[in-house]
Amino acid sequence: MLSIENITHSIDAWLNGKFSPTVVLLLESVIVGLCVIGLFAVLGLVLVLMERKVSAYMQVRLGPNRVGPAGTLQTVADTLKLAMKEGLTPDGADKLLFNLAPFLVIVVAMMILAPVAFAKGIQIWDINIGVLYITAISSLSVVGVLMAGWASNNKYSLLGAMRSGAQIVSYELSAGMSVISIVVLTGSLRISDIITSQQDGWWLFKGHIPAMISFIIFIIAVTAETNRAPFDLAEAESELTAGFHTEYSGMRFALFFLAEYVNVFIVCAIAATLFLGGWMPLHIGHWAGFNRVMDYIPSSLWFMGKTFFLIFVIMWFRWTFPRLRIDQLLNLEWKYLLPMSMVNLLLMTVISIEGWHF
């Protein structure tokens, strides 16, 4: 069976035969970098189109349908338009920070991609503290948002950035708690270990009710962390026009836009990895026949399927719910999600120690 794993291995072998190990490492880094940028571009195009189509169908509309077959080239056209627009820097803005912010946001998004396993054997960096790395880096994106809001010299931007800061910092907590509950079960921070431990069933099903609760809490928390509705207070277009990116135009605006969608992809990929087994096919205990059939579906498809399903759920939230108010948002975190995830973590620890999980 042709799998992506074999391709990467043959490339690696071919390079090793030709060059010295240092050059190979450099070359591979370049290839990986190009792949990530390519992935970003493709993800941006696909996810924006997906969002527009999903919203259109929920709103009894057709959505983009003029550019290309069934509107598939709409986002390409939009990107071209944005690329040709003038990138304005407002008078009175801190020019360095203002221009740096979108790049910072996108670089953070790129860095989180490193330990994500896209398919069997496709992982940029299988670091032994993968989960810790992800939680640590993802909290950096708030710096970019704060920078953009502050440097714009606009009150709406400033308000949006401050909201975003308060929001991301609080929701990190319950997202982290949910991640720890899975770490407690697996006993390892390495992404590949977490995936392997779900060989005979996903943690969502194996870990009883606590796993489901922490899955739900994780989804809510990451929706808030990526500033998506109903937690899109940092942008809140009916209150703050566009929040922290009010003053951005052209390609720099596009970078913020891209970063939002890539972040959604990443958090959904992490949720899929931790709770739904990543690239691991759906295996049920010892049903050998069933498991073998499931194995025939390529691992990359499993991973993408799970991730895109979660992305769809997050989009579904966005096009159904009204926005929360800032104090309600913080109430939800500190009064509901955090206590719940703490109790949940305790339960999970008991389950793990007693070995009650399947």
Added chain:
Amino acid sequence: MIEELGTTEQGDLVINLGPQHPSTHGVLHLVITLSGETIRKVEPHLGYIHRSIEKMCESLSYRQFIYVTSRMDYLSSHINNHGCALCVEKGLQIEIPERAKVIRVLMDELTRLASHQLWWGAMAMDVGALTPFFHAFRERESINDIMEETCGARLTMNYMVPGGVMADIHPNFQKKVKEFVRYFNTKIDEYDELVTDNIIFKSRMKGIGYLSPESAVSYGCTGPTARGSGVSCDIRKLYPYEVYGRVSFEEVIDGGGDCFARYNVRMQEMRQSVSIIEQLIDNIPEGEFQAKTKAVLKLPKGEFYSRVETARGEFGVYIISEGGTTPYRIKFRSPGFSNLSALDHMARGHKIGDLVAIMGTLDLVIPDIDR
């Protein structure tokens, strides 16, 4: 003078909300003073769409000036025209045919429904839910189609003329309205499912923007804004005009005084409007649709005032006639103007997000305020 923008002496932030802002529904300009996210003061700056309609009307004849009033509260243009036509008829002392009365009331209620539907969508959009807007427009579209068929236009109909209505109803009118009522009755429950029952929406609305009955009266609030504070002020019920005295409907009053009460009043009013339409649609009497009037209308010397209930509240037309073919002075008492004056009182101490929600429940139409 517009304040020195920036911060106040106490270090509060001064923000211009509008005139170009997604949630001011037009060109309303609010200068808000913020302490953190909490509102200290809201000050409306009006006039971005002031056309001085009152001055314009002084040079238009009694047939001509009615069409201008469609451009004030464009969402209840029928009802505005109705108020003007009533005032002219009062001056001319003519009785309009029974058929015209029923048609007028039917059109008013359809307009009220369309206006409330748009408000519902825009209100949900203000608190961040974008989908209801499109669902509301779907139903509004059917009303617009009905209007288009009978009146010839979708928004600014100019269908009410002194003496009755401009044309008889279209042969398909009754059938289409009945179809619409049947369709809408299934959809209004979806409105509740999607927005009203939603826990986020409820918590955004409850206890926000409290307006006591005393201040509602003192600020001159009318319509759903005042009825949401428990003040009975429905002109249709208190001073019935046309056939409102004969149809049975309830004046919806909710004593809550907060945003949710105002929201609830409008939602229930939609149901009441549907019930009025259901009562009248099969009982349109035969006969003329327009009373005989002279080609050139001249009002006797005197003052005439008529009040009607638009979707936003009490609309008053005050004509002072010197006996000529044009009014000497005309004053439109628009509901939005008085309702807006209570905004500062309601919004103080709340967050920016709440201000947007309060503005949503006031259902402001800016041309109605600026005239």
Added chain:
Amino acid sequence: MAFLKKYISDVLGAARSLLKGMRLTGYYFTHHKEIITQQYPDNREEMKLPERFRGEVVMLHDARNEHACTGCTACELACPNGTIKIITKFETTPEGKKKKALDTFIYHLELCTMCNLCIEACPTDAIKMAQNFEHSVYDRSKLTKKLNNPGSKIREGVE
């Protein structure tokens, strides 16, 4: 304990209300026949506007290039915006009498609000509202129209 019970029932009630909304949007997501979008320029062929729709004022001419306008300026007086300007001329009838007749019917579409008052005022039903609503032009002066056809004259018997 009662506190905990309330806490849990609050959370469950909230979740139920949210799921109810999601069920509705999910329904519309899967039921594409509910879509109401009209593909406007593509459906021009089958799109039919009601006959009362007010798009622009036109003057009716019959096959012999005759209209019913007597040039009485009732429409000009009825118009609130000065949209209509009527230029009259004097014609000599076969009997040798001088008679007022229409020379040019100027219609400023850019000023018109489609209020229908001119049509109501017209005593001979010479003008009516047409259903055309696509008025965009690149030159504003094209919106000033002459409604009577060149060489047209008044129909016999219309007073």
Added chain:
Amino acid sequence: MNKEELKARLEEMLPSPSFEEGAEWTTVLLDKGVWEGFAREMRSAETLEFDYLFCVTAVDWRTHFTMVYHLTSTTRRHMLVVKVRLDHDEPVIRTVSDIWRTAEFHEREAFDLFGVVFTGHPDLRRLFMTDEWQGWPLRKDYEDPVNMIKL
């Protein structure tokens, strides 16, 4: 309270009221000196309770101005129209915005469009027109060659 009772009650309150006949609602003409005290009494007097001021406007009669106040009571449902005559060269009247809050905006409107000055008004500025606007648009002698189109 019906029209006659209201009239009788007003005759008690005012020394020599002059009523305007033939109007739909009871219309009383007042001197601007007594206006404020009368307004306060009308708002609070037990049998009157005119708590709802639904229309405030000014009329330019070329020789003088008239302020017209339309009042009603939400509890007793009787109507009263109060007219106050103002001098054309110096239209000044006492504000009632502290009695009926709605008057604050309506009086600003009257100031903006007619130039009627309300003493004691908390915030008497232009409302619709820009701050630097010259003239009072709704006065009969107002001319604006740019913005007014004569047909």
